[in-house]
Every structure is written in structure tokens, then in C-alpha cells.
Amino acid sequence: MDLKRAIMELSAIRGVSGGEGEISRAAAERMRPFVDSVRVDRFGNVVGYMRSAETGAPTLMLDAHIDQVGLMIADVTDDGFAHFVPIGVDPRTLLSNEMIVLGRGGPIKGVISALPPHLQNEGDDLKPVPVGEMTLDLGMTGARARELVRPGDLVAFDADPVELLGNNIAGPSMDNRAGFACVVRALELLANTNPPCNLVVTATTREESGYYGAVQCATEERPDYILVVDACHARTGDAERYARVHEPGSGPVVGRGANSSPRVAEHLIDAAERGGLPYQLEAIPKTSNTNAWLAQIAGVGATTAVISLPVKYMHTPVETLCVDDAETLARLLYAFCRDFKGLRVRGGEAA
Amino acid sequence: MTDMMELMQVLCALDGVSGYEDGVREAIEGMIAPHVEEMTVDAMGSLIALKKGARAPARRLMVCAHTDEVGMLVFRITDEGLLKFVPVGTLDPRVLLGQRVRIGERRLPGVVAVKAIHLTSEAEKKISPPIDALYIDIGARSKKEAASHVRVGDPVMFDNEPGAFGEGRFRGKAIDDRLGCAVMVSLIRGNIPFDTWFAFSTCEEVGLRGASALTERVRPDMTLVLEGTSAGDMPSVRPDLRATRQGAGAVVSVADGGTVYNREVIEKMTCAADAAGIPWQPRSGMGGRTDSGSIHVRAGGSLTFGVSAPTRYIHSANNVVYMPDAKAVLDLTALFIATMGE
Numbered sequence: 001m002d003l004k005r006a007i008m009e010l011s012a013i014r015g016v017s018g019g020e021g022e023i024s025r026a027a028a029e030r031m032r033p034f035v036d037s038v039r040v041d042r043f044g045n046v047v048g049y050m051r052s053a054e055t056g057a058p059t060l061m062l063d064a065h066i067d068q069v070g071l072m073i074a075d076v077t078d079d080g081f082a083h084f085v086p087i088g089v090d091p092r093t094l095l096s097n098e099m100i101v102l103g104r105g106g107p108i109k110g111v112i113s114a115l116p117p118h119l120q121n122e123g124d125d126l127k128p129v130p131v132g133e134m135t136l137d138l139g140m141t142g143a144r145a146r147e148l149v150r151p152g153d154l155v156a157f158d159a160d161p162v163e164l165l166g167n168n169i170a171g172p173s174m175d176n177r178a179g180f181a182c183v184v185r186a187l188e189l190l191a192n193t194n195p196p197c198n199l200v201v202t203a204t205t206r207e208e209s210g211y212y213g214a215v216q217c218a219t220e221e222r223p224d225y226i227l228v229v230d231a232c233h234a235r236t237g238d239a240e241r242y243a244r245v246h247e248p249g250s251g252p253v254v255g256r257g258a259n260s261s262p263r264v265a266e267h268l269i270d271a272a273e274r275g276g277l278p279y280q281l282e283a284i285p286k287t288s289n290t291n292a293w294l295a296q297i298a299g300v301g302a303t304t305a306v307i308s309l310p311v312k313y314m315h316t317p318v319e320t321l322c323v324d325d326a327e328t329l330a331r332l333l334y335a336f337c338r339d340f341k342g343l344r345v346r347g348g349e350a351a
Numbered sequence: 352m353t354d355m356m357e358l359m360q361v362l363c364a365l366d367g368v369s370g371y372e373d374g375v376r377e378a379i380e381g382m383i384a385p386h387v388e389e390m391t392v393d394a395m396g397s398l399i400a401l402k403k404g405a406r407a408p409a410r411r412l413m414v415c416a417h418t419d420e421v422g423m424l425v426f427r428i429t430d431e432g433l434l435k436f437v438p439v440g441t442l443d444p445r446v447l448l449g450q451r452v453r454i455g456e457r458r459l460p461g462v463v464a465v466k467a468i469h470l471t472s473e474a475e476k477k478i479s480p481p482i483d484a485l486y487i488d489i490g491a492r493s494k495k496e497a498a499s500h501v502r503v504g505d506p507v508m509f510d511n512e513p514g515a516f517g518e519g520r521f522r523g524k525a526i527d528d529r530l531g532c533a534v535m536v537s538l539i540r541g542n543i544p545f546d547t548w549f550a551f552s553t554c555e556e557v558g559l560r561g562a563s564a565l566t567e568r569v570r571p572d573m574t575l576v577l578e579g580t581s582a583g584d585m586p587s588v589r590p591d592l593r594a595t596r597q598g599a600g601a602v603v604s605v606a607d608g609g610t611v612y613n614r615e616v617i618e619k620m621t622c623a624a625d626a627a628g629i630p631w632q633p634r635s636g637m638g639g640r641t642d643s644g645s646i647h648v649r650a651g652g653s654l655t656f657g658v659s660a661p662t663r664y665i666h667s668a669n670n671v672v673y674m675p676d677a678k679a680v681l682d683l684t685a686l687f688i689a690t691m692g693e
Contacts, residue, residue, distance in 0.1 A: 077586050079584070079586065080517070081585065081586050090449070090467070090468040091468075092445070092448050092449070092465075092468060092479065092480070093448050093449025094449075095443075095445045095446050095667075096446035096664050096667035096668055096669050097449060097450075097668075097669070098511075098522075098668075098669055109516055109517070109522075111516070111522060111663075111664065111669045111671055113585040113586075113663070113664065114443065114445070114446050114664050114667055115583070115585070115588065115592070116443075116581045116664060116665045116666050116667070117441040117442070117443050117666055118441070118581045118594075118638040118639035118665075118666075119581050119583050119588070119592040119594060119636070119638055120443070125443040125444055125445060125479070125481075126444075126478050126479050126481055127478075127479060128445075128476065128477070128478070128479045129445065129479075133587055135585060135586050135587070137517075137585065137663060137664075137671060138517055139516045139517015139518060139520040139522070139671060140517040140518040141518065144518060159451065162451055162460045162462075162510075163460065164460055164461065164462075164488070164489055164490025165459075165489050165490035165491045165496065165497075165500065166490040166491060166492050166496065167490075168488075168490030170451070170460075170462045170488070170490075233467055233469065233470060236433075236464070236466050236467075236488075237429060237431045237433060237486075238465060238466045238484070238486075239466040239467070239470045240470075244470075245470065249492065312464065312467070312488065313449075313462070313464045313465075313466075313467055313488075314467045314468075314469060315467070315468065315469075316448070316449045316464070316467075317449050317451075318449050318450075318451060318462035318463075318464060318488075320462060320464070320488055320490070322490075
């Protein structure tokens with residue numbers, strides 16, 4: 001499969017947290033050719049199984065969330081505008097932007113109102129507008145708007161992904177459609193191998209609103225290990241170098257710390273080094289801000305690790321990612337799953 | 352109306368940041384060439400065309416709209432290969448962040464960005480990022496790579512596909528003032544009662560400059576200036592900032608930051624509009640200005656009349672206009688020629 005094209009196609013599918021129907025279906029279709037079986041649960045989570053021929057093989061849950069950030073309609077006004085609440089979006093990128101309301105009768109275009117400079121006072125353009133004061137222009141009468149758009153409807157950025165120089169792509173939802181595409185590419189590479197672990201591949205919903213999909217999957221599947229694939233922050237010139245900022249184009253980022261097992265990380269690092277794949281490390285003192293945080297303690301608990309793709313401008317309509325990093329991540333996931341037999345626990349037994 | 356919508360679909364997709372209007376002008380030349388008596392491009396790049404009417408008018412008439420649009424210019428390429436930019440025309444940095452843009456003649460794609468909000472301190476969040484904090488990311492990893500695709504001074508345009516919106520509305524960039532251009536093209540393609548000069552001006556957004564030169568060349572006695580003007584009919588806008596509202600018809604300028612309009616002309620034209628059943632509204636507030644600011648102090652004092660369509664979110668990637676208002680602008684412009692030619 002062409003990974004860049006897969007990422008761009010997946011990124012263009014709308015699926016805000018809590019409304020993942022379309023992306024769930026697409027994810028199931030992408031996964032199906034490469035796994036033994038696929039099911040979609042009541043949460044919209046897509047779960048694929050690739051069983052190992054080895055007896056007593058441990059189970060590894062390979063997880064990527066498929067929901068995206070967006071808005072939720074709170075109220076529709078008499079003059080055809082809507083008030084809304086944010087679901088994870090960077091509110092600085094809302095004014096004047098095109099949005100799409102995922103209404104019951106189909107998608108409805110909207111534009112977020114912005115006061116033109118001619119009607120502002122000096123200095124107003126440096127004042128952040130609170131989301132509560134923003135409105136979505138639906139361009140119709142209040143009566144018509146209320147027929148088509150209701151409180152609780154979800155709203156996504158209406159922007160297509162675009163190719164930039166240097167094998168970069170920009171668009172909404174690189175976080176985490178790119179991560180999911182990498183998982184599918186790894187499955188394709190694994191398809192004719194016999195991995196030493198049972199793989200439970202999850203494309204989970206509602207990550208952006210509280211990791212709920214992954215909690216459900218981990219509770220239900222009780223895997224021994226969970227490897228979470230997500231996005232992390234790529235460094236830009238104006239972001240100070242600190243623990244959670246990584247170089248774009250320098251490979252995927254392996255987490256180490258309380259929420260990302262240093263011992264699983266060692267296996268990921270080995271896989272990278274043996275394959276000559278570039279990688280970076282991230283120190284994770286507490287939460288990884290990924291599904292791993294709650295999945296780690298779901299059910300009877302699991303050993304979690306996190307690997308992520310550096311993405312610039314997270315939670316905006318122009319999340320930017322270097323496809324080189326995605327290619328590397330896919331190959332690293334493949335190399336890791338091909339060889340992962342589980343960890344040796346104290347006493348020398350396989351966990 | 353279909354005609355107006357089709358014209359705007361074409362015109363709003365063109366790029367014409369002030370100083371870089373050639374493409375817009377050339378497209379318009381192609382549209383009007385078979386329908387005009389004579390056509391000139393002046394030193395400022397403005398297109399001036401004479402459309403013959405059924406008769407010679409009692410006074411020399413001109414209709415003017417500007418071809419340029421707000422945008423940006425590449426100002427510096429950073430060592431990391433990012434583009435710093437300066438605004439062309441008045442731009443609120445809050446409508447730039449997260450926009451897709453196109454750069455230069457080859458329309459290289461880029462995105463307007465700043466570091467992720469998660470990496471922004473609470474203190475930093477108190478102020479919205481100013482223009483000089485923003486940059487355009489084209490995916491280049493070095494100054495050298497960026498410089499092989501982009502040069503300082505390249506124009507930057509919003510990357511936006513115009514189209515129908517909501518009920519009877521149209522959305523896109525540069526409706527200010529391609530709407531005015533569409534009205535003029537529409538009239539030029541039809542029949543008008545009196546000979547009229549149509550001026551497609553340049554560099555309005557950077558100081559009403561194209562209109563200055565062309566007015567001295569045409570020396571009209573009376574000019575109608577067409578615009579897409581600020582609508583302030585969104586919720587939570589202070590009453591004194593509401594300026595104009597959609598659905599209330601063509602906007603008639605009374606006074607703005609560049610002109611105090613002639614009361615007799617306003618009186619004559621609004622009475623004629625009422626008689627003809629063309630809906631109109633006065634523009635309240637003094638903010639903003641139009642080419643009239645240049646025109647009314649030239650050619651011995653060309654009397655000006657300002658007509659606009661109330662347009663939401665001008666000077667952003669997504670302007671929104673209500674097509675029945677645009678129709679009223681078209682009708683009022685035709686009525687101006689018919690009334691003032693007598």
C-alpha cells in the first residue's frame with residue numbers, strides 16, 4: 001500500500017470523538033485483508049485478530065485511535081448561527097475557518113464568524129476570543145438551521161490534506177489517522193509471517209474525549225501488552241526544546257517511563273537498531289497523554305508502551321507530518337511484532 | 352443571478368494580492384473584450400473600458416471596483432526554511448492561523464502556523480499571536496531548500512475553493528471586491544442605456560491607489576464605487592459595530608474613513624431605488640474606506656456614490672455574501688447608469 005496516500009485518504013474522513021461511524025467502517029475495511037478476523041464493537045472500536053501458531057504466545061494489543069478533534073453544537077440561534085463547545089481543538093485556529101456539521105440529514109457547511117478589522121478597535125486583534133463567544137455561521141434562517149443542525153451534533157474541520165515539500169503532508173487529523181495507517185502498513189508486512197505473539201489490533205474511538213474506546217478494548221481483551229501508536233509534538237523553531245518536543249523527520253519516538261515500559265521500549269529500540277531505522281526517545285514521567293494512560297490499568301492491568309509520530313501544529317486543521325517518519329514507524333512496528341515474544345519477568349518465566 | 356454566481360465562482364478563485372493583479376485583470380479582459388468599445392491598461396495595471404450605451408449620457412459616468420485582494424508577501428526565509436510574512440492590506444492575525452495558503456505564481460502550498468497550543472504557556476495564551484510571531488511552513492527543512500522554491504516578495508494567497516453556501520449565499524476569498532468586478536462584467540455583457548466607463552482598479556487595499564491614477568485619466572463627472580463591505584449582523588456584535596446586515600439589500604454609503612458622500616446623489620438614487628423596488632440600507636459607522644476616497648477628490652471633484660453588498664468576514668479566507676443582496680447591488684448599479692445618464 002502507498003502509505004502517504006493512505007494517510008491522506010484517512011485524514012479526509014470525518015469522525016469526531018463520539019461520532020466515528022464512517023471512520024470505523026473505513027478502518028475495518030483497511031484492516032480486514034491482513035488479519036484473521038475483524039469485529040466492530042458497540043463503541044465503534046475496530047478490533048482485528050492475528051493469531052500466533054505458537055502455543056502459550058502472549059497477547060499484544062496494538063492500538064491507534066481513529067477519532068479526531070472537533071466541536072459540538074450547543075445551540076442554534078434565531079438568525080441561523082450556532083454556539084458550540086470544543087472537543088480538543090486549538091481554538092486559535094477557529095476564526096473564519098470552514099467547518100462541517102455532521103448533521104442528521106448529512107453534512108452542512110459552516111464558517112466561524114470573525115469580526116472584520118474595519119469593525120475592530122486598535123489592539124483587538126491581539127485579544128484571544130473565548131470559544132464561548134464564537135459562533136458558527138450556517139448561512140440560513142434560524143428555522144431552517146434548526147431543522148438541519150441540533151445541539152449535540154458534531155463538527156469537524158472542513159479542510160483537505162495537502163502535500164508540502166520534503167515529503168511532508170498537512171491536514172486535519174494526522175493525529176492519529178497517520179498512526180493508524182502505519183499500523184495497517186505493519187499488518188500488511190506481517191501478513192505472511194507467523195508472529196510469536198497473538199496480535200489484537202485496535203482502532204479505537206473517543207480518545208480525544210477521554211481514552212474511553214481503548215479502556216473498553218483493553219478491559220474486554222485483557223492483553224498482556226499494549227503498544228499505543230499516537231502522535232507527539234514535532235519541534236518548530238518557536239517551541240523550546242524540552243522533553244516532549246521531537247525532531248520532525250528523525251524517526252518515530254519511543255517513550256520511556258511510568259506509562260511506557262522501559263523494558264518494552266528496549267525491544268522497540270533493538271528492533272530499530274537491528275533494522276537500521278532512525279528513532280528518538282521521550283521521557284514520560286507520568287502520563288503519556290495517550291490511550292496508554294487508562295489502558296494500563298484497565299481490566300487486570302497490562303504492560304503498556306507508547307510509540308509516536310512527530311506532528312507539528314497538533315489539533316489544528318494543518319497538522320503537519322513527515323511521511324518519512326511514518327514509513328519508518330510502519331517498518332519498526334513490523335520488526336517489533338515479528339519478534340516480540342513477551343518480556344522475561346523476574347524468575348525467568350515469560351509473562 | 353445565476354450569471355452573478357457563475358462570475359463570482361470564476362473571479363473569486365483568481366489570485367490578485369495588491370501589486371500582483373495581472374492574472375485577475377487578464378481574465379476580466381478576456382471576459383469583456385467582445386463587449387466594449389475601447390479598453391486600456393494604465394501604468395498602475397488598472398483596466399479601463401468604455402461600454403457604449405444606447406445614448407450619450409448627460410454627464411461622464413464611471414463605475415469602479417477593485418481587482419486586488421488582501422493577502423501577504425514573503426518577507427524573510429528563516430534558517431529552518433520557514434517563511435516569515437507581512438500582511439498586504441489590513442489583516443487580523445487571528446484569522447490567519449491554521450489557514451492553507453498558496454505562494455507565488457506556481458501556487459506552492461503552505462500552512463500558516465505557530466507552535467502547538469500544548470507548548471504555549473499560560474502567560475503566552477493571554478495574548479493572541481501577533482503577525483510577526485506567525486510563519487508559513489512549506490515543508491522545507493532548510494533555508495536553501497525553501498529558497499529554491501520561494502523568493503522574498505512572493506505573494507501569499509488564501510487557498511480556498513469558493514462555492515454556494517447555506518441558503519442563497521456564496522462563500523469564498525476576495526468577495527471584497529470580486530463581487531464588484533462581477534457586477535461590472537455582468538453589466539458590460541448586457542445592454543446599458545448610456546455610454547459608461549468601467550474601471551477595474553488596482554492596489555485599493557494598500558491605499559486606494561489605482562483609482563487615483565485612473566480617475567485623472569477618465570475624468571468622470573460622477574462615479575459609482577462598488578464594494579463588498581463589512582456586515583456586522585453576527586450574534587454578539589455590539590449594536591454600534593453592526594454596520595450593515597445581510598438580507599436588507601444593497602448598502603448605500605453615507606460616510607466612511609475616506610469619503611463624506613454627496614447628499615443630493617444619495618437622495619436622488621435612494622428615491623429612485625425605492626421607486627424601482629430595489630431594497631437598500633444605509634451603511635452605519637465610519638470604519639473602512641473605498642476607492643471613492645481617491646476618486647471624489649480628483650477630476651475636479653468627481654461626485655461619488657457608494658454601493659456595496661453586505662459581506663461577512665471580509666479580509667479572511669472565507670467571505671460570505673447573500674446573493675439577493677448582490678442582485679440588489681447589480682440592479683442599483685444599472686439604475687445609477689439609467690438615472691445619472693439623463
